[in-house]
């Protein structure tokens with residue numbers, strides 16, 4: 418069970434307040450602008466800047 | 475109806491969320507899992523809730539999330555989150571209190587200007603009174619907190635009143651008097667007492683044990699939140715107590731009865747910021763919103779004891 422669309426709709430990147438989207442493996446939310454991944458653990462989106470993982474590219 | 479519960483994984487927030495779900499509300503819960511106490515306890519608090527499709531949960535901080543998006547479609551806010559702890563609020567720590575208790579509340583109120591809600595119920599605290607001479611404590615008494623924590627709760631409460639007067643945000647503040655029951659925070663007296671008793675350790679009591687509190691069971695607190703949403707006039711402040719004043723020594727006597735044995739007690743020096751007595755005058759809450767506490771200290775203690783017993787034996791979840 419992934420997180421619901423309803424929940425996704427009320428989430429934004431806590432750093433830039435911009436849009437985020439579910440990654441392919443559906444275990445994280447990505448902010449392209451900040452290049453950050455917010456993990457989803459046990460179906461709980463962890464929307465804390467300190468916990469976000471930088472996306473390498 | 476859709477509700478936002480802040481501090482939803484905490485002691486009161488989790489009980490309140492369960493109650494709202496039973497009332498057929500949708501609940502969005504947010505909690506930052508501050509490392510004030512073990513994460514596993516908070517996870518257990520919401521384990522049942524999370525099975526319910528009407529409950530959505532976000533790990534996040536009110537200081538960081540996009541509040542306007544969060545409030546999208548929300549009808550009522552129950553603002554329960556706060557950095558707790560009277561004794562820890564001195565010194566360097568105060569920033570944590572001013573950020574999470576004052577600033578976070580102000581940001582939420584600001585967001586309500588753009589995303590109106592039907593009611594904004596704020597969890598205030600009897601600690602705003604401090605060592606007042608007036609007993610029972612009246613909502614109209616001059617607040618005089620004796621801890622930085624109390625100052626932060628009062629500041630946020632004043633902001634709620636201001637945002638009602640200036641912007642019409644329909645805030646209601648509930649001054650909770652020492653809340654107890656299942657899921658009580660591990661730093662709180664009853665939780666510690668039961669745990670020590672179960673581990674055959676002496677109970678450490680600050681002072682002579684003759685300090686008294688108007689102990690309030692969490693079920694009564696939850697009910698008061700609902701009544702505040704349904705019936706309270708905006709801009710108002712209400713005392714929410716348990717209906718009687720009990721000393722810590724009396725509580726320990728009741729605990730002995732519950733456990734069916736003697737308990738060793740070590741009395742220690744008093745702590746800065748501790749108040750001697752609290753007692754709520756609940757005339758206003760009774761008359762204006764129909765609040766009447768239902769859980770006696772004897773029955774209430776039993777619910778907490780059963781829960782701590784499970785916690786100590788490792789059967790946490792419920």
Ligand SMILES: [Zn+2]
Pocket residue numbers: 430431432433434435448449450451452
């Ligand atoms: Zn971003």
